[in-house]
Amino acid sequence: xxxxxxxxxxxxxxxxxxREPVHALRDVSxxxxxxxxxxxxxxxxxxxxxxxxxxxxxxxxxxGAIAFDGLEVRAPGPERSLIFQEASLFPWLTVRENVGxxxxxxxxxxxERARRVDELxxxxxxxxxxxxxxxxxxxxxxQRAALARALAMDPEVLLMDEPFAALDIQTRxxxxxxxxxxxxxxxxxxxLVTHSVEEALALADRIxxxxxxxxxxxAEIPITAPRPRDPYAPEMVExxxxxxxxxxxxxxxxxxxxxxx
Amino acid sequence: xxxxxxxxxxxxxxxxxxxxxxxxxxxxxAARAFAGTYLIAGPVDVLAYLSGNxxxxxxxxxxxxxxxxxxxxxxxxxxxxxxxxAQLWPRGRAxxxxxxxxxxxxxxxxxxxxxxxxxxxxxxxxxxxxALAVYYTTxxxxxxxxxxxxxxxxxxxxxxGRGPVTELRRVRARAALPYLFAGLQIAAPAxxxxxxxxxxxxxxxGMGVLTVRAMRAxxxxxxxxxxxxxxxxxxxxxxxxxxxxxxxxxxxxxVILSPPGxxxxxxxxxxxxxxxxxxxxxxxxxxxxxxxxxFFAKRPDDFWAAFVTAPDAAAARAxxxxxxxxxxxxxxxxxxxxxxxGAGLAIAILLVPAAAAVALPLAVALRSVPIxxxxxxxxxxxxxxxxxxxxxxxxxxxxPSFVACLHGLRQAPGQVLxxxxxxxxxxxxxxxxxxxxxxxxxxxxxxxxxxxxSVLAVTVVEWLATGQGVGSLMALSASLSxxxxxxxxxxxxxxxxxxxxxxxxxxxxxxxxxxxAEQVAG
Numbered sequence: 001x002x003x004x005x006x007x008x009x010x011x012x013x014x015x016x017x018x019r020e021p022v023h024a025l026r027d028v029s030x031x032x033x034x035x036x037x038x039x040x041x042x043x044x045x046x047x048x049x050x051x052x053x054x055x056x057x058x059x060x061x062x063x064g065a066i067a068f069d070g071l072e073v074r075a076p077g078p079e080r081s082l083i084f085q086e087a088s089l090f091p092w093l094t095v096r097e098n099v100g101x102x103x104x105x106x107x108x109x110x111x112e113r114a115r116r117v118d119e120l121x122x123x124x125x126x127x128x129x130x131x132x133x134x135x136x137x138x139x140x141x142x143q144r145a146a147l148a149r150a151l152a153m154d155p156e157v158l159l160m161d162e163p164f165a166a167l168d169i170q171t172r173x174x175x176x177x178x179x180x181x182x183x184x185x186x187x188x189x190x191x192l193v194t195h196s197v198e199e200a201l202a203l204a205d206r207i208x209x210x211x212x213x214x215x216x217x218x219a220e221i222p223i224t225a226p227r228p229r230d231p232y233a234p235e236m237v238e239x240x241x242x243x244x245x246x247x248x249x250x251x252x253x254x255x256x257x258x259x260x261x
Numbered sequence: 262x263x264x265x266x267x268x269x270x271x272x273x274x275x276x277x278x279x280x281x282x283x284x285x286x287x288x289x290x291a292a293r294a295f296a297g298t299y300l301i302a303g304p305v306d307v308l309a310y311l312s313g314n315x316x317x318x319x320x321x322x323x324x325x326x327x328x329x330x331x332x333x334x335x336x337x338x339x340x341x342x343x344x345x346x347a348q349l350w351p352r353g354r355a356x357x358x359x360x361x362x363x364x365x366x367x368x369x370x371x372x373x374x375x376x377x378x379x380x381x382x383x384x385x386x387x388x389x390x391x392a393l394a395v396y397y398t399t400x401x402x403x404x405x406x407x408x409x410x411x412x413x414x415x416x417x418x419x420x421x422g423r424g425p426v427t428e429l430r431r432v433r434a435r436a437a438l439p440y441l442f443a444g445l446q447i448a449a450p451a452x453x454x455x456x457x458x459x460x461x462x463x464x465x466x467g468m469g470v471l472t473v474r475a476m477r478a479x480x481x482x483x484x485x486x487x488x489x490x491x492x493x494x495x496x497x498x499x500x501x502x503x504x505x506x507x508x509x510x511x512x513x514x515x516v517i518l519s520p521p522g523x524x525x526x527x528x529x530x531x532x533x534x535x536x537x538x539x540x541x542x543x544x545x546x547x548x549x550x551x552x553x554x555x556f557f558a559k560r561p562d563d564f565w566a567a568f569v570t571a572p573d574a575a576a577a578r579a580x581x582x583x584x585x586x587x588x589x590x591x592x593x594x595x596x597x598x599x600x601x602x603g604a605g606l607a608i609a610i611l612l613v614p615a616a617a618a619v620a621l622p623l624a625v626a627l628r629s630v631p632i633x634x635x636x637x638x639x640x641x642x643x644x645x646x647x648x649x650x651x652x653x654x655x656x657x658x659x660x661p662s663f664v665a666c667l668h669g670l671r672q673a674p675g676q677v678l679x680x681x682x683x684x685x686x687x688x689x690x691x692x693x694x695x696x697x698x699x700x701x702x703x704x705x706x707x708x709x710x711x712x713x714x715s716v717l718a719v720t721v722v723e724w725l726a727t728g729q730g731v732g733s734l735m736a737l738s739a740s741l742s743x744x745x746x747x748x749x750x751x752x753x754x755x756x757x758x759x760x761x762x763x764x765x766x767x768x769x770x771x772x773x774x775x776x777x778a779e780q781v782a783g
Contacts, residue, residue, distance in 0.1 A: 025336065053416075056416075056420055058419055058420060071688065075422060076419060076420045076421065076422045077422065080420075081420070082416065084413040085413075086411065086413065086419070088411065088413040088414060088417060090414065090432070091511060091512065092435055092510075092511055092512075101417075102417075102421050105418070105421045105423060106421060106746070133511060135511070189570075200390075
């Protein structure tokens with residue numbers, strides 16, 4: 001039995017009624033060790049978000065298997081927490097209620113819930129914002145609240161679907177630092193989807209580069225440099241060039257395919 | 262935008278007060294100008310009448326309000342249950358929505374006397390009619406509201422291992438609240454109207470009874486006083502629910518309450534046939550289960566016999582179709598005139614923004630006036646001929662069309678408007694190329710919902726006053742106990758207004774496919 005997340009030979013084909021089936025993913029295998037930070041990098045439409053949703057148990061596989069700590073994933077579970085591209089907070093709930101939403105659905109008693117939520121708000125730096133509503137927060141604060149909501153389930157894997165794509169560049173960099181802080185204090189594994197090379201390089205222990213559709217693994221790039229990383233250090237610049245080249249080949253391929261359609 | 266500003270959109274702005282003051286002044290002026298013609302009683306006369314007959318009016322009002330309130334609660338509960346069922350059972354959605362539409366198209370004036378025989382004297386029919394008048398305008402926005410949420414909210418609930426029921430309870434129900442409130446706001450005056458129509462058809466007490474009496478006696482002061490009280494009560498109910506929404510909600514109220522996809526995809530012939538079959542089955546089952554005698558509770562086969570197989574079926578058919586044709590001649594011009602006037606005035610007013618600031622809150626409030634209660638006034642003023650009927654239908658359609666179009670025009674995307682400004686394009690160019698196209702979804706949503714409303718208006722005025730068309734045929738059949746003809750007219754009118762609704766929906770889909778593809782994709 002392997003500990004952590006194991007994705008073996010997973011494929012996904014969408015078969016919409018009356019149309020050509022779409023092969024989204026083909027034969028993808030990834031092992032994510034406990035506490036490891038893995039970034040899935042690929043052009044849009046390569047199926048990386050689909051893979052994330054399959055790991056979350058929200059989407060079924062059409063081939064292969066996904067297992068966590070040796071048990072096959074068939075449904076959502078508290079050990080895997082999902083964070084969306086938009087923060088997806090409920091506008092009618094306060095930040096505190098949003099962060100505690102999953103706990104309340106899981107019938108954690110109010111006292112215990114309040115204690116955990118306060119602790120989480122403090123950790124993500126929102127201690128003073130608990131009684132505000134999402135519309136009164138900045139984009140970065142909203143995404144912190146979403147992070148707190150995901151951490152509330154005490155996950156062993158955080159599944160993040162382009163979590164910072166909607167933020168401006170400065171906020172994005174701060175949120176990446178913040179995420180690394182949170183990650184190092186929980187030691188949960190992270191599986192994060194992005195199409196930004198800079199983001200991948202700043203965060204990952206290992207970058208998995210996807211091909212254009214159908215998504216397959218094109219390359220795996222381990223990064224050993226200690227964090228925080230200097231993006232202008234010579235070895236990081238080399239890595240960035242390499243990743244960009246790999247990504248550009250695939251982006252061009254998917255553009256060509258679109259123009260043929 | 263702050264939550265406060267968002268919620269404020271539920272209530273008419275203070276500008277509305279200026280508009281209302283103008284309206285009252287104009288009313289008094291008109292009354293003075295036409296003094297001696299026995300047409301208009303001005304605000305002063307109305308107040309004088311009310312101070313003299315306060316006790317009578319208060320008794321009638323409390324009776325009608327009580328029935329309207331019960332109907333309001335029952336109808337809206339039914340709407341909530343139906344919408345929840347349609348949400349949890351997606352395959353049944355089209356059938357539920359189709360049946361709900363057909364029942365909404367039942368002509369209240371004819372359903373009234375039938376309910377009267379079925380339920381006996383007392384408030385039963387008024388309450389049922391009030392419920393029938395409100396449930397659809399709550400049901401349709403709820404169907405939309407229950408789905409008006411980003412997919413990730415539902416993914417989140419599923420990621421906690423919960424299914425559709427938790428999703429409905431914790432997310433959809435709350436996301437639909439602004440839609441529910443918008444529906445309730447329209448429902449409050451409609452319930453009052455339903456209760457009054459119920460009283461027109463043979464109750465002992467209530468505002469409707471007084472209205473019929475005042476009209477028969479050509480009592481101008483009483484007629485105007487009754488219509489004024491009904492209008493005031495409706496505006497207060499509308500404003501009250503708006504205030505409640507403002508306290509509860511943080512969101513902006515939705516603009517389009519019934520987008521074309523709301524009731525399920527397209528209206529294919531197969532779906533139509535299914536809905537009709539279900540309706541016939543339900544009709545038969547309900548009457549059989551209640552064990553009602555066939556003398557007055559006609560079954561589908563009685564209907565078939567009376568209009569197809571009986572020896573005098575041809576004559577019955579001719580009578581019914583003749584009456585329907587007469588009614589259609591009044592409905593169509595009134596309906597079209599009301600729609601076009603509404604859209605036209607909305608567009609005109611947009612060119613003079615200061616006018617819009619006064620007119621919109623006023624129109625929103627006036628939309629809540631149960632127009633049918635003013636039917637006797639129009640008959641007094643315009644006579645029992647075609648002009649009065651067509652005008653009433655036009656007014657009934659005008660207000661929702663005007664309000665929807667103004668809202669729609671303001672939905673024009675700011676960035677596109679900025680592009681036009683950067684080319685120094687004039688107001689007219691902005692209007693033609695940006696704002697009018699942005700108006701179409703709201704315009705058609707109003708046009709669709711106005712079909713049953715205009716049929717209601719025309720049948721009420723025919724019933725009460727003109728002695729023509731299917732409304733009068735229903736009144737006649739009810740008083741002669743000709744239940745075959747009464748049920749027959751109910752079926753015919755329901756089918757006709759259902760067909761009109763579907764036809765407008767078909768035009769709407771064609772237009773929106775060009776101008777607002779996202780509305781049709783639902």
